[in-house]
Amino acid sequence: MNVVSAITGLPYVGKTTLFNLLTGAHASTGAFAGAEAETNVGVAKVPDQRVEELAALYKPKKITHAEIMYRDIGLARAEKPGQAISPQKLGDLRTADAIVHVVRAFSAPSVPHVDGSVDPVRDLSTVELELLFADHAVVERRLERIEPELRSSKGPEREMKEREKAVLRRAIAALAEERPLRDLDLDPDEEKAIRGFRFLTRMPVLVAVNLDEDDVAEPERVIAPVREAAKAHRASAVVPVSAKLEAEIAELPPDEAASFRRDLGLAEPALDRLIRATYELLGLCSFFTVGEDEVRAWTVPYGAPAQQAAGAIHTDLERGFIRAEVIGWQELLKAGSEANAKKLGVMRTEGKTYPVKDGEILHVLFNV
The missing domain is CATH 1.10.150.300 (Obg-related GTPase Ych/YyaF, coiled-coil domain)
Structure with missing residues (x-):
């Protein structure tokens, strides 16, 4: 399953900075061309330590993480509701599975807010109305x-x-x-x-509250009113980010970056927080295929039937599905090998309708 998220919001809220942080792109920030600006497109690898641990067991030729495509879609400042989204941007937004709505909670005198003051709850309402x-x-x-x-x-x-x-x-x-x-x-x-x-407005909405650096350690004071406003509607969630600060941290060597985050009270990188929240909103999970050639993560709806999950790998596997050998990733690591897992009886055989769970490994048997 190819997951697409649209990052959007008012001008000067940090959308493109967040887009660059998530995808590793270098799209220009600052000057804003409104609804006529090009949509930036990038891909983020889904962080998953389970992939690394399985790769350590198999030592494969290739390691492939699941991916999310992000589209950075700028909106214009409109005098009246209904004028902020150009036809091109509407088309870009409609390709998404979920919307990441960036609202501004940081102060920057050199970058005035388009509405004259910083008010993330107001901004949330403004874009929702559009x-x-x-x-x-x-x-x-x-x-x-x-x-x-x-x-x-x-x-x-x-x-x-x-x-x-x-x-x-x-x-x-x-x-x-x-x-x-x-x-x-x-x-x-x-x-x-x-x-x-x-x-x-049928799409799930993840509200990314872009914080001042001073609020990173204790974000609740700032994000609580936004969370209260967001929970008025279904399929909405709120995550704190400090896009500029976290982009600077991401440029550091991994050990230094981890130390810096600890000092700031950040338990994990912004990418991990946003992707986990996106998966939860969309009801998605990851399963794995493993072997000496490749260890790979695949994205499917949580509880997808095994036959449908096989189709994520290749349509031939779905069409000719016979059965799947299934084992949890922790069970496999504990067993040490597939052969030992079978001896211990922890590798199971499941049929077409088996609901796939997060973290399971599938070997699909098929005949076309």
């Missing part, structure tokens, strides 16, 4: 177009369009009340009816 307007426009246009289609359709096609219309009516009512679509309870058929629209 996303609501964007979705409202899509729903409104579709409802206008669906009426003539209904008049000319029959049978199952008409039923499908009636279902779509009913869901869109619920959607436009929620948006009119400034409620994001992720707050709606939809059954699988209803979800399927609107999936193709890629509604922005």
Whole structure:
């Protein structure tokens, strides 16, 4: 599964600094070209110590971590709601699985806030309103177009369009009340009816509160009001970052960087915090394939059936799936080898519907 996260927010909040920190890119920061700026695209490797430990056991030719693609999408400062996101940026945002919304909680006299003062809760609301307007426009246009289609359709096609219309009516009512679509309870058929629209307010939102260096050790005072505002809606989470400071730390040798973080009270790098929160929001987990050629992490929805997980490796494995040999990564390390794991009876054989758990190793048997 290829995971895509869109980093967005108002001008001068530290979006591109965070993007560079996560992906190791060197996109220019500072000067802001608003909605016309190019979208930066980069990839971050998912930190996972389990991959390193399994690699130490197998000593493979290749080690491959799971990846997340990040898109750095700048918004303009708009006088009225609904004007901050250009059509190009809307298209870029709709490719995402989750949105990382950067809000500014740092002070910098040389970089004035576009609204004159630093207020992360206000900024959260401002961008959320832009996303609501964007979705409202899509729903409104579709409802206008669906009426003539209904008049000319029959049978199952008409039923499908009636279902779509009913869901869109619920959607436009929620948006009119400034409620994001992720707050709606939809059954699988209803979800399927609107999936193709890629509604922005249906996506999980990770709010990255960009802190002053002085607040890094004790961020709760700053992020508590943001967390309170975010929890008003489903599929929302808040993480503290200090993008500029952590970017500087990331340039240090690993031992020095770890020491610096300890001194600041940071338990882990920003990349680890944001990716873990993203996985939790999206309900994702990692499983592993291992061997002398490669140790690799794969991303799937938590509890995905083993046959579906096999498809993440290759479609042939899903199509010809017979069964999978499964073992937890800690059990394998404790056993010391697959042969010993089988002797101890800790390697199991599971069928197509087995729900894959985080940290499990799969050997897929298939026939095409």
